[in-house]
Amino acid sequence: MTATLTRTVPLASAPRRRRPRSRVAAWIAVAVIGVFGLAPIYWLVVTAFTPDDKAFSFPPALFPTEITFDHFTKLAENEQLFGYLVNSVIVSVVTAFLSVLVSAYMAYAFSKFRYRGRKSLMHLILASQLFPQAVLLITLYAVFSATGLLGSYAALILSFTTFTLPLCVWMLKGIFDTVPSTLMEAAAIDGASRWRTLHQIALPLAAPGLVAAGLFAFVRAWNDFIFALTLTDPARQTLPPGLVHTYLGEFQTAWPDLMAASFVVSLPVIAAFMFLQRYLVGGLTAGAVKG
Amino acid sequence: MRGRKLSDGQFAWLLMVPGLALFLAIIAYPLVSALVTGFFEQSLVRPGRSFVGLANFADLLGGDFWPVLRNTLVFTLGATIAPFLIGYALALALNAGLPGWLRGLFLFPWVIPGVVVSFLWLWIFNANYGVLNGLLGTHISWLGEPTTAMIAVIVTKTWASFPWMMVMLLAGLQTMPKELHEAASVDGAGAIRRFRSVTVPHMRAIAGIAFLLEFIWNFQHFDTIYVLTGGGPAGATKTFAVAVYDTAFKGFDLGHATALGGLWMLLLLVLMAFYLRKENA
Numbered sequence: 001m002t003a004t005l006t007r008t009v010p011l012a013s014a015p016r017r018r019r020p021r022s023r024v025a026a027w028i029a030v031a032v033i034g035v036f037g038l039a040p041i042y043w044l045v046v047t048a049f050t051p052d053d054k055a056f057s058f059p060p061a062l063f064p065t066e067i068t069f070d071h072f073t074k075l076a077e078n079e080q081l082f083g084y085l086v087n088s089v090i091v092s093v094v095t096a097f098l099s100v101l102v103s104a105y106m107a108y109a110f111s112k113f114r115y116r117g118r119k120s121l122m123h124l125i126l127a128s129q130l131f132p133q134a135v136l137l138i139t140l141y142a143v144f145s146a147t148g149l150l151g152s153y154a155a156l157i158l159s160f161t162t163f164t165l166p167l168c169v170w171m172l173k174g175i176f177d178t179v180p181s182t183l184m185e186a187a188a189i190d191g192a193s194r195w196r197t198l199h200q201i202a203l204p205l206a207a208p209g210l211v212a213a214g215l216f217a218f219v220r221a222w223n224d225f226i227f228a229l230t231l232t233d234p235a236r237q238t239l240p241p242g243l244v245h246t247y248l249g250e251f252q253t254a255w256p257d258l259m260a261a262s263f264v265v266s267l268p269v270i271a272a273f274m275f276l277q278r279y280l281v282g283g284l285t286a287g288a289v290k291g
Numbered sequence: 292m293r294g295r296k297l298s299d300g301q302f303a304w305l306l307m308v309p310g311l312a313l314f315l316a317i318i319a320y321p322l323v324s325a326l327v328t329g330f331f332e333q334s335l336v337r338p339g340r341s342f343v344g345l346a347n348f349a350d351l352l353g354g355d356f357w358p359v360l361r362n363t364l365v366f367t368l369g370a371t372i373a374p375f376l377i378g379y380a381l382a383l384a385l386n387a388g389l390p391g392w393l394r395g396l397f398l399f400p401w402v403i404p405g406v407v408v409s410f411l412w413l414w415i416f417n418a419n420y421g422v423l424n425g426l427l428g429t430h431i432s433w434l435g436e437p438t439t440a441m442i443a444v445i446v447t448k449t450w451a452s453f454p455w456m457m458v459m460l461l462a463g464l465q466t467m468p469k470e471l472h473e474a475a476s477v478d479g480a481g482a483i484r485r486f487r488s489v490t491v492p493h494m495r496a497i498a499g500i501a502f503l504l505e506f507i508w509n510f511q512h513f514d515t516i517y518v519l520t521g522g523g524p525a526g527a528t529k530t531f532a533v534a535v536y537d538t539a540f541k542g543f544d545l546g547h548a549t550a551l552g553g554l555w556m557l558l559l560l561v562l563m564a565f566y567l568r569k570e571n572a
Binding site: 022023025026027029030033034036037038040041043044047055056057058059060062101102103105106108109112113114115116118121123125126127128130131132133134135136137138139140141142143158159161162165166169194198222223225226230240241243244247248253255258259262265266269270273277 | 300306307314317335377381389393397407413415417428535563
């Protein structure tokens with residue numbers, strides 16, 4: 001009896017003793033990585049609110065002593081930047097709608113039907129988002145310039161679709177896979193056509209997934225740099241290349257202004273991801289959310 | 292409705308028509324056409340082209356290809372291994388019972404747009420007023436020296452990528468049955484032993500896919516490198532993406548640009564074959 005007693009003592013106390021220690025180690029890891037991960041964001045925000053004379057001093061003050069909103073008011077008055085913003089919104093929203101519309105039908109076919117060539121096509125589309133943009137860009141440039149689309153919104157939207165289409169197809173296939181086939185069979189027995197089953201049963205059930213896929217597409221389009229840099233004229237440029245041209249070409253970059261602009265450009269994307277938290281892993285494994 | 296007369300297979304193909312048309316027009320055709328251009332001498336600004344066989348490839352393999360391959364490999368390895376290790380450590384830490392909002396907090400570097408990431412680190416690495424030099428009390432031109440420039444772009448890309456690694460690996464850790472760890476610790480296995488014998492085997496599949504995907508993305512990464520260094524100084528950070536872009540849109544030499552692109556894609560194809568096999572497994 002004494003033997004069993006002494007043996008139960010370390011067993012019972014061992015996990016209790018270990019847990020705080022591993023948790024302390026975990027907090028230390030989080031703190032170290034946290035400095036690397038979050039200090040730059042702190043610096044972005046601090047710089048955006050720092051007056052120019054303080055920002056351009058050496059060594060820089062790590063903690064702000066003076067706060068200004070000048071950089072943001074300057075931003076709001078800049079008509080050129082406002083133009084880039086409008087372009088970004090138009091192009092990203094249209095890209096998202098177009099991608100979801102086209103991909104939903106394709107993903108539904110992939111998910112709910114079995115036919116020859118299905119597997120190879122799915123792989124081709126999955127693989128296509130791993131093709132380098134820089135190579136695609138060369139021919140897209142030639143095609144758009146031959147058709148007179150170069151510099152138009154359409155050129156940007158179509159080029160963005162090269163990466164949002166595969167992404168949305170794979171995400172939505174995953175979503176449709178979770179819609180039980182029995183529901184569709186039931187609809188078919190009740191006399192609904194396949195067309196009606198798709199629109200009145202499957203699509204409404206997949207609605208949250210459609211929104212998520214659309215948001216991912218929006219974010220990818222909003223963030224794109226290489227296509228927007230090359231396929232547009234200055235009047236149709238979106239924010240990423242627009243900011244590069246506005247700020248980086250100058251002799252002395254206006255860093256606080258640029259940080260304020262960066263702050264503003266990031267906001268819609270951050271908002272989108274707050275909604276997307278739940279879909280994050282699914283969306284990520286569906287393919288290249290960010291390349 | 293008309294649809295009812297079609298077989299299921301025909302109906303499925305009908306649904307795919309818009310997507311396929313788009314796919315063929317903006318992905319498949321441009322890609323094939325680009326690969327064909329590699330066998331021609333063609334300029335971006337002058338019309339017409341002439342067939343030159345393998346001359347473009349021979350030019351590249353006789354010189355420019357190798358430094359670009361070397362830069363791409365250094366960048367890709369660095370910018371994949373570092374976020375993988377940081378992301379893994381963070382995922383393990385967050386899985387040890389820390390509050391869930393921390394995950395959201397760490398996503399910020401990954402969520403913000405790529406150009407913003409580039410602007411931010413350009414500012415941090417700035418030689419005159421940058422905060423890094425401020426902390427070190429130096430005036431090093433980080434982006435102006437070949438070695439430090441490569442390290443700088445790797446650090447920047449690592450910063451933008453480690454959250455994605457964390458999310459993927461954390462998802463893997465969360466599917467690991469707790470009983471496995473409990474059983475191992477009852478058997479007297481310490482933390483390191485449990486990590487090696489329980490966690491690592493369980494995570495092998497997802498860690499492999501996460502690593503490979505990140506590797507493939509870095510292999511074709513453009514944004515940060517282009518904004519931070521433009522491939523410089525003296526070509527020290529010129530990777531495939533930057534080299535192809537510059538050859539086509541600054542040198543106007545489409546033949547060499549697409550030939551380089553073809554070689555680049557050949558290497559990517561090998562990686563992709565690995566990926567598709569893993570994805571299927």
